[in-house]
Amino acid sequence: MNVIFGIVLIASTFLLIIANPDAVLGAMLSGGEKALSLSVKMVVVYAVWLGVFQLLENSGLSKKIASLFKPVNRLLFGKLPDKANDYVSLNLSANLLGMSGATTPMGIKSVEELEKHPNTRYAIAMFFVINATSVQLIPSSVMGLRTTMGSISPADIILPTILATLLSTVIGVILVRVFCRR
Amino acid sequence: MSKYFIPVLFLVIFLFAVFKKVKPYDAFTQGAKSAIPFATKVFPYLVSIFVLTELFEVSGISDAVTRLVSPVFSFLGIPKELTKLVLIKPFSGNASLAMLTDIFNTYGVDSYLARTACVIYGSSETVFYIAAVYFAGAKNKKLTLPIVISLFASFCSCVFACFICKIM
Incomplete structure (x- = not known):
């Protein structure tokens, strides 16, 4: 991250000094503004989802979901402590259902728990790659957009999307297995 | 159909919680409490990512990179109209959504380019955003x-998307 950030920072500032020196600070501030407005939106989204998740946890329903995912998790991550298994399961189910608001808070909690895992590096790499390649089953937001733009058959992208996202996840999982094991 | 999904799911969760004698008000409040610490933890990382994307775009590096990789991409079957989308998707969800809308308007929602753009958009995530936020x-x-x-x-799934949308 530091390398990429450093290169882009220096190269773009340099180019802008030649082309348009007024734009440097403006671009950085506008980036910050976008980050703030997104954060404000996210506080609300986190609050609602974390509230709902607390109900899930206190009622014991999250344990039930977690036990459904246990075999899959064991296959992907190896043996996980109970708490990590709970959060990872909730994150994965939110991912599958395309509930993007819910994936982030559960993702952060999962990472916190996975850090206590005996084989942290592998488990975290696996968790990251699965989330970053996305395992969405229903691309609902794209379909919604297509409908509002007047598509004749907004649903005809479902199957190609599932195949493509499956492919990227499988490639990712295999590569993590090969390169990040122990 | 899909518009009922989340409300029905919530109803099930709420009913189950009450059935299990969970105090709904206390539990919900307790959960919501951690939202602000979450956001403050994530905020500095978000600022860095957004500053990075903004500079990348404004300085023209993004256009230069697009021109540079375009021949390689088209060799792999990615049309030059979609090169920028493939490049920007890992950095910014908002920017790629704007690009998607743009492609819809320019080429028509049901065109090959628009459908492929949808599959590319739907099948990958904003990798750098996840790296920043999850690991804050x-x-x-x-x-x-x-x-x-x-x-x-x-990237493999992008190449695959361009191929599958030709035959489906």
Whole structure:
């Protein structure tokens, strides 16, 4: 991250000094503004989802979901402590259902728990790659957009999307297995 | 159909919680409490990512890179109209959404380009955003290898998307 950030920072500032020196600070501030407005939106989204998740946890329903995912998790991550298994399961189910608001808070909690895992590096790499390649089953937001733009058959992208996202996840999982094991 | 999904799911969760004698008000409040610490933890990382994307765009590096890789991409079957989308998707969800809308308007929603753009948009994630946000609180931030793996896997699915949309 530091390398990429450093290169882009220096190269773009340099180019802008030649082309348009007024734009440097403006671009950085506008980036910050976008980050703030997104954060404000996210506080609300986190609050609602974390509230709902607390109900899930206190009622014991999250344990039930977690036990459904246990075999899959064991296959992907190896043996996980109970708490990590709970959060990872909730994150994965939110991912599958395309509930993007819910994936982030559960993702952060999962990472916190996975850090206590005996084989942290592998488990975290696996968790990251699965989330970053996305395992969405229903691309609902794209379909919604297509409908509002007047598509004749907004649903005809479902199957190609599932195949493509499956492919990227499988490639990712295999590569993590090969390169990040122990 | 899908508009009923979340409300029905919530109803099930609420009913089950009450059935299990969970105090709904106390539990919900307790959960919501951690939202602000979450956001403050994530905020500095978001600022860095957004400053990075903004500079990348405004300085013209993004256009230069697009021109540079375009021939390689078209060799792999990615049309030049979609090169920028493939490049920007790992950095910014908003920017790629704007690009998607743009492609809809220019080429028509049901065109090959628009459908392929949808599959590319739907099948990959904003890799750098996830790296920043999920690992905001983590001690171990050595993510270079997982990031490279994710980018490579997402790129494969982009190439695949361009191919599958031709035949489906």
